[in-house]
Amino acid sequence: LFISATMEALSILSGILLLLLSGAQSHEPVLSEKLIRDISNYSEIALKIIDYSLTGPGANQSYNRLATFVDRYGPRLSGSSNLEDSIDHMLYLLQQDGLDNVHGEEVNVTHWVRGKEIAQLLEPRSAELSILGLGSSVGTPEEGITADAVVMRSFDELEERKDEVKDRIVVFNPTYVSYPVTVAYRVNGASRASKYGAVATLIRTVGPFSIYSPHTGMQVYNSSVPAIPTACITIEDANMLDRLERAGERLTIHLYMEAQTLPMVISRNTVAEIKGSVYPDQVVVVSGHLDSWDVGQGAMDDGGGAFISWQALSIVKGLGLTPKRTLRLVMWTDEEAGGIGSQQYYQRHREDADKYSILFESDEGVFLPYGILFSGSAEAKAILQQIGQLLVSINASEVYDNGGGTDVDWWREEKVPTASLANHNEHYFWYHHSNGDTMDVLDPEEMNLCSAVWAVYAYVLADLDDVLPRG
Amino acid sequence: LFISATMEALSILSGILLLLLSGAQSHEPVLSEKLIRDISNYSEIALKIIDYSLTGPGANQSYNRLATFVDRYGPRLSGSSNLEDSIDHMLYLLQQDGLDNVHGEEVNVTHWVRGKEIAQLLEPRSAELSILGLGSSVGTPEEGITADAVVMRSFDELEERKDEVKDRIVVFNPTYVSYPVTVAYRVNGASRASKYGAVATLIRTVGPFSIYSPHTGMQVYNSSVPAIPTACITIEDANMLDRLERAGERLTIHLYMEAQTLPMVISRNTVAEIKGSVYPDQVVVVSGHLDSWDVGQGAMDDGGGAFISWQALSIVKGLGLTPKRTLRLVMWTDEEAGGIGSQQYYQRHREDADKYSILFESDEGVFLPYGILFSGSAEAKAILQQIGQLLVSINASEVYDNGGGTDVDWWREEKVPTASLANHNEHYFWYHHSNGDTMDVLDPEEMNLCSAVWAVYAYVLADLDDVLPRG
Missing domain, CATH: 3.40.630.10 (Zn peptidases)
Structure with a gap:
């Protein structure tokens, strides 16, 4: 579907x-x-x-x-x-x-094709984040992308904090309302963040319940902004990153994706x-x-x-x-x-x-x-x-x-x-x-x-x- | 626990x-x-x-x-x-x-320590099986273990079919009854199968519900039989392997585990x-x-x-x-x-x-x-x-x-x-x-x-x- x-x-x-x-x-x-x-x-x-x-x-x-x-x-x-x-x-x-x-x-x-894909939290602690690249996503450069992350709970927050986005990985952590409503973050999140200079996006899985299970799906680039790599992370990791940001921690993430369109x-x-x-x-x-x-x-x-x-x-x-x-x-x-x-x-x-x-x-x-x-x-x-x-x-x-x-x-x-x-x-x-x-x-x-x-x-x-x- | x-x-x-x-x-x-x-x-x-x-x-x-x-x-x-x-x-x-x-x-x-661990279904089709090595498990040799698998739904079936076990990977797929009852397959499965010459065991996760989530836990070797590598697989994969075996398919699995006790x-x-x-x-x-x-x-x-x-x-x-x-x-x-x-x-x-x-x-x-x-x-x-x-x-x-x-x-x-x-x-x-x-x-x-x-x-x-x- x-x-x-x-x-x-x-x-x-x-x-x-x-x-x-x-x-x-x-x-x-x-x-x-x-x-x-x-x-x-x-x-x-x-x-x-x-x-x-x-x-x-x-x-x-x-x-x-x-x-x-x-x-x-x-x-x-x-x-x-x-x-x-x-x-x-x-x-x-x-x-x-x-x-x-x-x-x-x-x-x-x-x-x-998905290819190999890895996301690692480097700061404030080392942890592997389970991801699934989103359909039609581009991959990262060969060396991957290492950048600090900012967590956005909504597109409104993205607009308010757009000045913090440049050269960052944007993590979207919207509350799940319903699939048709919340899927907008998966479909349009990458381009919305790319507009303000983000280098990649990680989207909280669009679903009401999870046992640490990332959900993939299609996303659509807006041709007027650069295509940046985008993947979903689990609800659990999105919430963890959200809490860490609110606690004032610096979040650094390494993302590597081989995704490409043949x-x-x-x-x-x-x-x-x-x-x-x-x-x-x-x-x-x-x-x-x-x-x-x-x-x-x-x-x-x-x-x-x-x-x-x-x-x-x-x-x-x-x-x-x-x-x-x-x-x-x-x-x-x-x-x-x-x-x-x-x-x-x-x-x-x-x-x-x-x-x-x-x-x-x-x-x-x-x-x-x-x-x-x-x-x-x-x-x-x-x-x-x-x-x-x-x-x-x-x-x-x-x-x-x-x-x-x-x-x-x-x-x-x-x-x-x-x-x-x-x-x-x-x-x-x-x-x-x-x-x-x-x-x-x-x-x-x-x-x-x-x-x-x-x-x-x-x-x-x-x-x-x-x-x-x-x- | x-x-x-x-x-x-x-x-x-x-x-x-x-x-x-x-x-x-x-x-x-x-x-x-x-x-x-x-x-x-x-x-x-x-x-x-x-x-x-x-x-x-x-x-x-x-x-x-x-x-x-x-x-x-x-x-x-x-x-x-x-x-x-x-x-x-x-x-x-x-x-x-x-x-x-x-x-x-x-x-x-x-x-x-767990180290890297991989299980791959090679036959009848190529698929990665999500695993978690069990606590105290030994690892595989460096080249891993590639062997045909047999699926056992109970220890009784293992006893009945013990002649089919030698040089095989034994997959245990017991129905979940309750944690205290079913955990026996996790705790003792490896040694029970090793007794009949199995080279490794994969145990269906001990739990009543899963979203493709493997569950680790402790296992105990019986010192009278060789210690063989053992890991859990998801309920979903255990059921899939079970169906494939019942359909007469040959199951071949490659297992690689770096697990070791320091x-x-x-x-x-x-x-x-x-x-x-x-x-x-x-x-x-x-x-x-x-x-x-x-x-x-x-x-x-x-x-x-x-x-x-x-x-x-x-x-x-x-x-x-x-x-x-x-x-x-x-x-x-x-x-x-x-x-x-x-x-x-x-x-x-x-x-x-x-x-x-x-x-x-x-x-x-x-x-x-x-x-x-x-x-x-x-x-x-x-x-x-x-x-x-x-x-x-x-x-x-x-x-x-x-x-x-x-x-x-x-x-x-x-x-x-x-x-x-x-x-x-x-x-x-x-x-x-x-x-x-x-x-x-x-x-x-x-x-x-x-x-x-x-x-x-x-x-x-x-x-x-x-x-x-x-x-």
Whole structure:
């Protein structure tokens, strides 16, 4: 999951607007009796999907497939051979699963490499600080950077103390408010400090809880100021440096980073389908991204999302169902480095926007699900709410606003509906972008439930008479 | 906190026996009316202690003192200059605090050093495994050890599969039951595997929860088998290796450890007192250990325990109180490497056992307190229960069985009562012996409460007419 602060702010604002609007209008859209009956007629199929996923041949399948996959390939950063090898194998697996039209769609992606990286506190005592360089960061000179550090608790403090920043390493120690708010320090911290002459920045990990675990993620240079090396440190070390500065201690830090951006390479969005029986050129997309950060196993972010999406097709196929329109799985590439994979897919396919009923993306956890998040017209939302009734037995019938995700939000421009999974992901940011993103975070039964939710929505929407209405 | 499996098993057994015995006896010991009145008379002083600690000059003092101390010195392993420098400074601080008889009591302690350590999974894929060598482990040869690995989920499985162990690295992946039970794999795993020809062992971290955080700790070689290198790995990696083995993959691991045991060095137990006004040669001891593992900050284990013990004396002194008998602070050295500091203290002072009313040790967290754990006679326990009534206002009046700790349990041999702090330490083993043991784990207000509990018990017991009755 990569959310730029701006994107998320817009998303929150649009959510508030939608809320105000929905509060203002006194009448809910009313579905035709035929449509209500059509959807209700899927209740038997929905139960079959749920049984298949929870206790049938699909039980624990997505978890076991994912474990085997990430144990074998590990983390899968854009540009890495890990990612390309894993895509090769994924194409093989999807073919083995008997899916249609299995192929990779080529994408030019960034290729940033971490290399060796070290941060050492030299004064007031010698200590190694655990760091993770931030994506797209430049490295240090060969001899590293040794400089005194200043600790800033906010961008406001940076502005107030800007005269103290020149030739210093700026340590940002903002209190965690929420990921979309606090991530601004990770995304923009380096350039904000570079503007005042800082030689490097260390950003407190963006997360609500840590056991001395640094979290990486993307950062963006402002081209009007020099690009300086930037890395995250742990919450614990940020707080320690903060206390030491307040106690009047001089902080001296040595930073060494080999990080560099190599020439772009060719990667692939991984695609597989169940071809529609009546409207094969119309599609419902289920998706997650196959790339991950280069730490941990990329099991949660976003192995889980990619694999329940595959599972949705597996379940439909396993039950011998063929929807009227095409059910398409896309496993995006290069989400973490900014979403180039999904952007290129959008650019290539946007002319067919009217044939896309909806794009689902799971990229915020596959924990215990309770429904779906949706972005689209009120009438389309009412249809999803009706489908949600098919999921009452597993307590996943709710439909909330603000569905979507980095990889599918491009389609909002064409008013194509998007949706994502509402799940108990309260601890998502404990593990996000860290070595803690492993299979241990996930649970087979929760993945079964997520897969069932995904499959019911995807199948029913792919089988209804019409694509979802636009706003 | 170091608990050998045997010690803890004995402690649990004795607890069960005590429980059975206390259930069997139909009459509780009855305190004399005078003693009840004497203790009740401390209610005003107890309130002063509580106010002093929670909202008076003592508020947040133990937390702030500890933060300043561990930020400055970092972790403090036996034999290290960090530990000796921190003891020097502690002696200075205790003198500055105006305490009596501030001195160090010399102890010969072990000097194990970690050095560089690396574990790499070579097959079925290349991955770095985060490790922490275990205390007293030998290192590898200079070229490291490269061998295939076998995963054992229990000692029973090791016995069943002992023929597969020769020339292999044994990975132990036992399910976490509880620290005292599961720690046996850390303490004895290397020798159990060495018996069957293993060349090294990797032990799953002994803890209930992890964010990819390895936990070190002491291990003990059995002298009848070759000493082989041993380290802990994370829960996550242990589970991954387990899954890979079950999937039939060949596991090849390269292990490199520079760990070695150097000649013993002189360290010190750190002692300070408030000299008793009537029975200066009789003592009540409050204690924690100043040494720690060489990871994190040693803030929880056992900076917190050592500093609330200092705080107990600070509060009594700050209120201008002088108890009848001596209130002694001991900050033990070398607890983590097996308790040599407290053992030598016991050997040096055991002849005065009749003058020791009780020894308190805090080494299981300084989180929200709810009472005290106690080991001693039923009559002594009744006295502590009466004192507990002075702590009702802060919900810390309970007295449970099984008090004590590694550093004070020696005194049970002389029937001297021992006690420890009952506190909400449910997450203690999330951080124990890991880089997660930092100031972030602790809370100033919880430390204020712990300090108040500690000070009330210590002061009242030091000021009563008699030392606590033996069993």
